[in-house]
Amino acid sequence: MTLLHCLILAFILFSIGIYGVLTNRHLIGMLISIEIMLNAANINFVAFAYFKAQDPTAGTLFSIFSIAITACEMAVALAILIAMYRKHHSLDVNNQEKNHE
Amino acid sequence: MFEKNLLNLLWILPFLTVLFSIPIKENSPNLKRFHLASAGVVLLSSIYLLIQVFQNTITNPSSQIQLLYETKLNWLNAISAKYFIGIDALSSMMLVLAAIIIFTGILATWRLEKGQKVFLGFFQILAASVYGVFISFDLVLFFVFYEMEALCMYLLIAGYGSGNKDYGAKKLTLTLAIGSSMILAVFLGIYAETGTWNLIELSKIALPESFQYYAFPILFLGFAVSSSLFPFHFWSPAGHSAAPTAVSMFAAGVMMKMGAYGCLRIAIYLMPEGAKIWLPYLLIFIAFNVIIGPFIAMRHKDLKFITAYSSISHLGLIFLGLAAMTPLAFRGAALQMISHGFLTGLFFATIGMIYSRTHTRDITQMGGLMKAIPFIGVGFVIAGFAGLGLPGLSGFVAEATIFIGSFENPSPLCRVITILAILSITATAIYILRCANKMLHGPLVISKELLPKTLPEEKFIIVSYVICLIILGIFPMPFAKLLDSSIYPIYMNLIR
């Protein structure tokens, strides 16, 4: 297990996330894909902290912050989703785009 | 110390006025009285400062730029920009001009019925921004004030204008924004070259010649946008015709001068080498303003279009003075800035008064107004005479100085354009007389009952402008001497 392995894994996960964002029409599905991408980024943080960092504690703390921010983002995003659902009775991305125009 | 605080107060007071006017009830007569009182205080203090500056120039003349009552505070430390204000002869005269126009502008909106509070509020912010422009000697501070003014213009025109106001406001603001972006680019360049924003320090540093070569035209044209030099003049007719009276007065009277002020104070002052290289070429643009402008005005029927093109041609004369690069021509340009400020203020004020009565600006639909509203008619005619350069009014003094000064520049193109400019004063006479005759003379078209008599505040506006025009026209010498003290350092930089 080297840093390269971890990074490759993270990037594969990230690409899967991209694929998910691009194909999913369900807003929650997109959110899940984004979660996967963020997760991949977190893996990068931890892996770099473990293999490379001069100060591993600080490196890991960064990912803790990132987790906290992700949690915030999730909370707000889901609140928006619920509000949107209440308004349009659908979470279809295509519908949302139509509503925009 | 008192003067120093007064100078700072000049731009703070309008803001305070806006703040304190918030609780006053809409449409209450106290609101406009309060605003008028504040503008009056600013006007009086600016006149006081002018007198102080004048006395100082008389007692200790100097070939250096004399900055009085300067305040220097740290402001944006990250880019070492300072809050640096002061006053010299040129800026003190511009301040008085601006203060008079703001004061009369508030009077001109005296009978505004809807949204007076917001209008006056923005108008005061506009006032603060121009005072700021004329007193700031730090490029960042200058730019902040310069930008503030364009924004207020947009809101005032789009909110309170007439006719195609949205289009006019957008055209004006966006064109000004082009100019501002050009100015900002060069300011950043200057900072990168020298590491200071201080105008006085910068004037002592010679910027690299290659930098001046590229930067000068950008900066000069950037400023020229707001003074409607040829390729950037198109905002002026649309903007003026859409703007409400007070804003037209302000735009033509003060804002268009700010560009010329910037050209003289910053572009030519800081980059003399660039000026020497580029200004002879820019004369071709100036030729358009001076020579073609009056002919276009001749062909228009809308009063505000006529006046807009007349402003364009008069501002062309300012630029002719700047481009001739002789001390006399510079002085003429500065005199023309002030003179044109007054005469165009009077023009737009009277046009507003006429429009509020006839509800049209088409001169072919008017006639004989002199019978019904002689006071306003006489005001318009005096403005017209000042515009066509009648001796005894300020326009003549400025134009004669520009012509004599620019003739001293021996470059062929400058000579040709000066000669053509002198000959084009006939065209100015044609459109002004045509306009006055169609509108004021002949039989009365609209019945006299529909035209209310001249109101006291309107009389006050007209009288105050006429007095300014006459004072400048009959006693130009002290003003000329005062301006010379500001212009000499700029000229010295040129021949350095």
Next chain:
Amino acid sequence: MNNLISHSYLILLLPLLSFIINGLFLCFRHRKMAAILSTSLSFLGAVFATIISVNFFISGAKPILAFNYEFLPFTGTLVATIGCLLDSLSAMMILTVSLISFAVHIYSIGYMESDQASGRFFALLSLFVFSMLGLVIAPNIFQTFIFWELVGVSSYLLIGFWYDRPSAVSASKQAFILTRFADSFFLLGIILLSYITKSFVFSDINALRLENFAGQMISLGIIEIPTSDALIFSTLLIFIGGWGKSAMFPLHIWLPNAMEGPTPVSSIIHSATMVVAGVYLVARLFPLFAISGNVLEIVMIVGAFTMVFAAVIACTQKDIKRILAYSTLSQLGYMMLALGSARVADSSIHILGYSAATFHIFTHAFFKCMLFLIAGALIHQVHSNDLNAMGGLRKKMPWTYAASLIACLAIAGIPPFSGFYSKDEILISAYQAGHPIIFACALFTSFLTAFYMFRLFFLAFHGKMRSIPKHPVHESLLMTLPILLLTIPTLFSGFLFKGIFHNFSPEVPLSLAKNLPSATFIPPLAITFSVLGILLSFLFYASKKSNPAKALDSDNRNAFYKIIYHKFYFDEIYYAFVRQFILGGLASFARFFEEKIFGTLVTFATTLIQKMGVLVRKAHAGSLPFYIAIMIIGLLFWYFASNLPLQGA
């Protein structure tokens, strides 16, 4: 004496005061007060001017600079000042202007009695007199220009006094714009001249010598010419200013049209102010003109042509004021001719031309003013300008009749009236200077002058009444008195002042002409021509066989008469030129350029930006997949770009 001179600012101050007080306070409500105030101030001015000029001539006639207020300094020695220069020429002009303005003021009280706006009239009249006085006392050319413009603008306001009449408005506009057109050349001339000489002051300018500028060159933009040529050129430009103001052909058309103004205005414009300003300018700068090559010859030819041209037109007109207007043109032509004929050969000056011209300014002012006042009195009675409506007024207005006989004899050049002396000198000058053709023209014009003036005289006063006036015809005192007063100078100014004008001599740098041919045969010849004209006129219009109605008929005439009657169609040509060329051509082209060509470019630029905006806006619709796709494509680009050998490594 010195004490008086030091108060010479009063010359300007009195009319200015009258203008300010009338204009600001009395204009609308107190018409009577305005009339009294400005007339009394004008009286004071006339008295003061008389005292000053009499004192001046008695005390030896040396030029005095009475005061000089620094107006605006330019560079170095180039300083604009407002001052008062008293020399023979200006003293003479001050006297003429003040006296005539006083007469016109009195007359106006009667003439403008029924006009509601007479307060404004008196204010503007005072402004006019103020500007003219400022013009004549100017010690430098810059002040001349300042007051020159003020004269123009006050004449504009006075001609368009009845501003609700479209014809008056257009006439005033025409007068202002045409003179303004000429003035732009004048200003250019001043700037060129002051650039060369570095001074505005007349004494400096008149002391110039072309030799001082040998070898120097000056750039006029396109071409580079020797400075001495530029000096001559600037003299010509300055003369163009006088050309327009004095309404020389082809800039003459504003003057007859200016008759739309009230008659007192026409009277003062035509006699002492405004139109003689051009002649005065040439006389003032005479030394400069004298050294400037052929400029004086141009002056002479222009003057002579206008003289004949206007006299021919005057013979056919029916409008009494227009006849007088063309007669003014013709007389101005005389003056210009006299000035121009002063140059005998390349290096010598014949001083008689100069003194004759100034003399003619002086005498002409009185009798022309008188003639206009008489015309005004006639118009006031019959309420028409047309000679068709007059006739037979001899018995109704005996005093006016007598006065107009004197005036007509004066202008026709019959001794001992003043016109004879000055005109005689002009003829002598033209003859002695060796211009036979010009001399013949002048003689012929003198014949024509007698003819058309007596045509007017006979048609107006003799024969039967051709119309019945609404009100009974009578002579009002206020209007007759100034006419009678003016007969005094008309009668006596000729032989009394002849001597003084012979002493008029500008300090000319060129040598005076000698060995001039004898011209004793000229006075009898001139008188013969004038008498012939009068007789012919009598035959046509006042003898028993004549038929005035047929003589005035302009319709059943041959083509030649019609062309003359329509003033050679110059009005029409002028209007066509303005409409088609200036408004329709230049201005239309300018607007076309501005709106169609330049406007299209601006619109194109904005459309371009807007289109780009639409493009970018589509990308900002909020579609997440699109953003990601763009991100990855960007990455791809970056990848390939980073692999390209851009740095040449």
Next chain:
Amino acid sequence: MIFNIPFSDILFYIVAVFMIFAALLAVVSKNILRNAIFLIATFIGTAVLYLMLQAEFMAMAQIMLYVGGVVVFIIFAILLTSRLGEDYLSTPKSQKIGALFLAMTFLAITLNFLIQNSNLLKNVSNATPADSSLSAYGIRLLSYAPDGFLLPFEIISILLFMTLVIAITIAKKDDKEEK
């Protein structure tokens, strides 16, 4: 050959394959609830990976925050907004192919960069167990020494509070709707 590989590597490969599969299923599965379940699996895999990288606290936080918090939150949202499994929204095939192409391009480019970089082939860690102890984190988080994280910590706490308020405000029913 294969037996020479250390156990930790084998474990890594197993975890990696598991995570990739779980993530793929979380993305492509047609039932939105199932997507969420597979997301849990991915997160658990991540937690195991963290354990292998000596980040025990991170692993714990991962389980608690993501599995216990975020995913539960998502599931709640799903249950609140849709009928189970009935609202599958189909995507056109062309979009899928395009997405696959883009994802693969991204992967190819990034992997290309990674492989070129030999610095990453590092097996040894300079982290000691003490670095990732809970007390080390605590001290660093609350220290206001130059390398302390007190300020970010406080900011994060404010952010969390704000999020709370915002989430409630947004998700709250409008007054109009209530009427």
